[in-house]
Amino acid sequence: MISKRLQDAFNEQINKELYSEYLYLSMAAYFDSISLPGCANFMKVQVQEERFHAMKMYDFLNERGGRVELEAIKKPQVEFNSPLEVFELSYKHEQFVSKSINELMDIAISENDHAAKSFLNWFVDEQVEEEDSMDSIVNKLKLIGGKGHGLLMIDNELGARVFNPPVKE
Ligand code: FEO
Numbered sequence: 438m439i440s441k442r443l444q445d446a447f448n449e450q451i452n453k454e455l456y457s458e459y460l461y462l463s464m465a466a467y468f469d470s471i472s473l474p475g476c477a478n479f480m481k482v483q484v485q486e487e488r489f490h491a492m493k494m495y496d497f498l499n500e501r502g503g504r505v506e507l508e509a510i511k512k513p514q515v516e517f518n519s520p521l522e523v524f525e526l527s528y529k530h531e532q533f534v535s536k537s538i539n540e541l542m543d544i545a546i547s548e549n550d551h552a553a554k555s556f557l558n559w560f561v562d563e564q565v566e567e568e569d570s571m572d573s574i575v576n577k578l579k580l581i582g583g584k585g586h587g588l589l590m591i592d593n594e595l596g597a598r599v600f601n602p603p604v605k606e
Contacts, residue, residue: 439501443553446544448506451494453537456510458487460530463513464523473588475596476520479574483527485600486567490560497556521575521583528571535564 439447465480495505517523538560545553574591581587 439498439503439550439553440548443544443548443550444498444503446541447494447498447503448508450537450541451491451498451505452508452510453534454487454491454494455507456513457530457534458484458491459510460513461487461527463515464517464527467515467517467523468520473520473592475592475594476523479595479598482598482600485602489602490563493559497553501552519583520588521578524571524574524578528568528575531564531567531571535568538564 461480461483465477465484468474468477468480498505514526517526538557542554542557542561545557574595577591578588581591
């Protein structure tokens with residue numbers, strides 16, 4: 438059975454994953470509003486990723502005899518100045534999530550909960566990809582100056598992203 442301290446920390450992380458889902462949906466809405474459907478598609482796939490992360494923790498908490506407790510999700514940012522700003526914010530947000538996963542891992546270690554540590558390893562690895570995916574788009578956007586024909590090419594590329602749920606281990 439999971440400790441109360443770890444249960445509370447998992448519930449906080451579930452809230453952060455659901456907020457991430459909401460934030461990326463808000464970014465998708467921004468891209469739809471400025472007619473960049475590929476960037477919107479990328480964010481809608483990211484929305485599915487974040488829901489997957491939240492549900493993975495939800496299932497783990499239940500399997501460990503814990504209780505899922507949902508809190509309010511704060512309102513995400515609505516307006517953005519440019520596609521580059523959106524991806525820079527996304528990169529920053531993923532760095533924040535990585536830090537939060539690391540803190541959760543620290544609690545699992547201090548509680549000597551080996552099952553939670555093993556479970557969280559997946560998230561530690563996943564965050565490397567999450568940060569890298571946002572950072573590489575930031576770099577591409579900087580390379581093309583964030584506008585014009587280059588932006589349309591990146592939009593086209595991001596339109597091809599599909600959600601592939603990882604196989605449940
Ligand atoms: Fe759930 Fe993007 O980290």
